[in-house]
Amino acid sequence: MATPKIHLLVSSFLLCGTFLSLFHCTLSLLNPEDGVGILVQADDDVSMAQSNRDSRKRCDISVGKWVYDDSYPLYDSSCPYLSSAVTCQRNGRPDSDYEKWKWKPSGCTMPRFDALRFLGRMRRKRIMLVGDSIMRNQWESLVCLVQGVIPTGRKRVTYNGPGMAFHAMDFETSIEFFWAPLLVELKKGSENKRILHLDLIEENARYWRGVDILVFDSAHWWTHPDQTSSWDYYLEGNNLTRNMNPMVAYQKGLSTWARWVDQNLNPRRTEVIFRSMSPRHNRENGWKCYNQKQPLPFSSHLHVPEPLAVLQGVLKRMRFPVYLQDITTMTALRRDGHPSVYRRVISQDEKQKPGKGHSSDCSHWCLPGVPDIWNEMLSALL
Incomplete structure (x- = not known):
């Protein structure tokens, strides 16, 4: 007669154990310390995924405002991996407030970049940033954000054709940059003509x-005016043409990239992020960013640039779950963050005479600066 009671007690004990185990797992998922590297959701859910294959909902970190934070920057211009064209302080820029603005999303909290935590998550992984010189700008930022916690003898940079890689040896991690500003192939044809192959990418x-982890960008080279274009002809299949609407060409090139990702990558092994276009502030003969010292105030009238609309359309048609890191609108407010005349060391006389014999860079970004915030966003997404 005691046997059924024993079975009942054992069953009850197992049931309680299962419940407690599930309860413990649930608590661990809710533990704020375990979620330092992810976005803390607040108000309405907004999907960060632009692919129609993903149903997860996250706070839209592209919506928010720039706030001054005196604890920034997270490194200084002595970082040995910075190219001279972006070290604005070393080049003589007299103000430094552009280094101290962080991005505050409206509906959630974006964590401060933590180099050791980031490297821990990237252990035994390769992360590659693919694109143009603006992506090189971001790569230098990311390397400088992590390199300070790595002993001198345990880090190095290697070069391989159109790519370079920063190696954090103790983590078996590489942070790589690959030069492919158009993603598709640009080749020399007969009579040395430059031909952009809209359907070739391999x-x-x-x-x-x-x-x-692959992070892509591609927009700037597609929008260069005819006189500074990097090609003479477009080629698609056997159709060679000199003239094409730049946004039509961009859509075709992106579609070639999208087909390659859909056909060749496994979402269980590779994570793909596409960073949207970094805005230029080049009006007024390239001097619109000169002597700017604060972000622009938020404007609700900022329109979606055509390259971003094209990119969104391509991503939505993909099967592979690609995430759009939308930095375009938030970065459009930061005309204070460009090198301007401080892309090189200039004399005091040159500083006082803008436009007289030297150029102003309103496309790339001073480092430390705006791309550090892109990398904080990237870290949060990963």
């Missing part, structure tokens, strides 16, 4: 295989 894409 020459570049072969380098992307086996990478754990």
